[in-house]
Amino acid sequence: MVDPANFDMHISVINEYFKVIDTSVLLNSKKECEPRCLVTFDDGWRDNYEYAYPILMKHNCPAIVFIPLDYISTKQTFWQEKLGYLIWHASKLDSKESRALLNKYGIDEKCKIEGYKKQSEIINYVRSLKTRTYEQLEEITQDFLEVVDYGDGSHVDKHMTWDQMRELEQDGIEIGSHACSHKILTELAREEVIAELAKSKASIEKNVQTVVKSIAYPNGDYSDVIGDVARSEGYKYGFGTEFGHVEESNNRYNLKRININDTVADSKPTFLATIIGIF
Secondary structure (H helix, E strand, C coil): CCCHHHHHHHHHHHHHHCEECCHHHCCCCCCCCCCEECCEEECCEHHHHHHHHHHHHHCCCCEEEEECHHHCCCCCCCHHHHHHHHHHHHHHHCCHHHHHHHHHCCCCCHHHCCHHHHHHHHHHHHHHHHHCCHHHHHHHHHHHHCCCCCCCCCCCCCECCHHHHHHHHHCCEEEEECCCCCCCHHHCCHHHHHHHHHHHHHHHHHHHCCCCCEEECHHHCCCHHHHHHHHHCCCCEEEEEEECCCCCCCCCCCEEECCCCCCCCCCHHHHHHHHHCCC
16 A cells, blocks of 8 residues: 555656656567656556546556456455455454454454554455465355444445546556456466456456556466466456566566555655665
8 A cells, every 4th residue: 555645756756767658668679778667556446546546647647557347336345355344343343252253263362452553463364365265265254244244345445436447548547457356367267267358358448448458467376378368368468466677578478566565665765776676
């Protein structure tokens, strides 16, 4: 997560030291001495529209927003956000049922901590569950839903709407695919991967009236099979989450990126050091 004020600083620094580009010139054969930067956002969160978009426009900065089709213009959210919300509120109930549930999953002591550290512990615990099957994750979620009132989910982090994405696209922000269900593609059969990539691309193109050239893989997980499917479905580029810079010779279906958040980029020196690769 990045505070809007810090993000404004980041974009200002990028414009000062880099040529900010879009995918039309990402891996062209023209040799340039000037360092180049491509700004990307995963997941299609509503705050991309509310906070990042105005700052990008202020600095005349292009970018790509990768969206998970099944969540757009809905009240649905990723299992990570939903489960994190449920655990947090279970820890505040202090009932016999909530204490037993937190103990069952070995997080009762973590949830006794107060403030930001408790939030961090819950986030880390939820991240540790990424290796579980979707059936196991659903079982855990259902356990917490028996204790915590989740309502209609409208209070949890929201994704963008189609209208918001059309506005972004009209102002030069590229809309890319983040598949449909946000499931980790390497855990799916080839036929499921084809369905995820084909449906996402076609639906975005229909609803936004644009050509989808790029995909960012959920969780960054990549295989040669996924790259082959992305190529056959008409994508020009694929982005993972491996840290690093992009060279012309790189596999264009598994491009590296540099993840930015406030813990590593809350000042101009640390931000520059991060994107240059010193940190």
